[in-house]
Amino acid sequence: MSLTLDDITLTYPDGEGRLTALDRVGLDVPAGTMTAIVGPSGSGKSSLLAVAATLATPDRGRVLVGGTETGTLSPAERAVLRRREIGIVFQQPNLLPSLTALEQLQVMGHLDGRRQVADRARELLATVGLAELAHRRPHQLSGGQRQRVNIARALVNEPSVLLVDEPTSALDHERGATVLDLLVRLTRERATATVLVTHDRAHLGEADAVREMRDGRIETPARQAADDRRRTTGDRRAAPGVTA
Numbered sequence: 001m002s003l004t005l006d007d008i009t010l011t012y013p014d015g016e017g018r019l020t021a022l023d024r025v026g027l028d029v030p031a032g033t034m035t036a037i038v039g040p041s042g043s044g045k046s047s048l049l050a051v052a053a054t055l056a057t058p059d060r061g062r063v064l065v066g067g068t069e070t071g072t073l074s075p076a077e078r079a080v081l082r083r084r085e086i087g088i089v090f091q092q093p094n095l096l097p098s099l100t101a102l103e104q105l106q107v108m109g110h111l112d113g114r115r116q117v118a119d120r121a122r123e124l125l126a127t128v129g130l131a132e133l134a135h136r137r138p139h140q141l142s143g144g145q146r147q148r149v150n151i152a153r154a155l156v157n158e159p160s161v162l163l164v165d166e167p168t169s170a171l172d173h174e175r176g177a178t179v180l181d182l183l184v185r186l187t188r189e190r191a192t193a194t195v196l197v198t199h200d201r202a203h204l205g206e207a208d209a210v211r212e213m214r215d216g217r218i219e220t221p222a223r224q225a226a227d228d229r230r231r232t233t234g235d236r237r238a239a240p241g242v243t244a
């Protein structure tokens with residue numbers, strides 16, 4: 001399923017007035033592709049992720065996950081869609097200290113009441129290269145390994161949208177590259193529509209598209225559009241899902 005943000009404006013209360021964090025932003029992320037969002041501090045990257053995650057309600061505009069317009073759902077329906085279709089990877093892997101890597105994934109799966117969670121959790125840990133460390137607790141893992149558990153956990157309910165916020169900020173260059181490679185591979189294998197917010201321009205070559213944010217707007221200079229075309233030639237890009 002694809003993710004589409006259509007003409008999104010988001011404001012926050014700001015003293016007497018309102019601060020515009022997102023200013024008529026549009027973004028289309030086909031299934032199986034990764035779009036990287038870069039931009040200076042305060043430009044609206046986290047706000048964009050919050051809207052895409054349906055955690056923040058925009059003042060105007062639509063968020064579509066596949067063909068579903070999330071603004072038309074009730075809060076309860078939106079919570080179900082979020083749990084089933086949207087995986088979120090935060091900057092700091094906020095893992096529960098007392099649980100093993102395997103249990104971190106199982107807890108997420110159980111919340112959704114789905115079966116065979118344990119099998120899927122084991123398979124995912126193997127996919128992120130942690131099969132041997134499934135029974136370790138967070139303090140027994142390195143920062144990069146913790147971030148890989150965090151990514152596996154976001155995927156346990158097989159979401160179609162993957163939202164990733166600064167996954168490499170706490171990692172050195174080499175570990176950051178490993179995590180980025182993993183995200184790209186999972187995006188292709190699991191056909192997720194992935195949005196990656198990053199300050200780190202080192203790995204942008206892996207993304208199918210790069211969008212620059214500035215003052216709440218997305219800029220797509222001609223050079224970037226040309227870059228996108230070059231990135232998406234060949235069959236790396238999956239067919240877009242239905243976006244109504």
Ligand SMILES: Nc1ncnc2c1ncn2[C@@H]1O[C@H](COP(=O)(O)OP(=O)(O)OP(=O)(O)O)[C@@H](O)[C@H]1O
Binds near residue numbers: 013021048
């Ligand atoms: N809850 C809030 N209430 C009021 N203003 C907010 C709130 N959250 C963010 N803002 C403001 O909205 C704008 C966009 O913030 P946002 O966090 O989306 O930027 P960002 O690009 O993610 O920044 P950073 O790279 O520093 O994380 C900023 O001017 C910020 O001060």
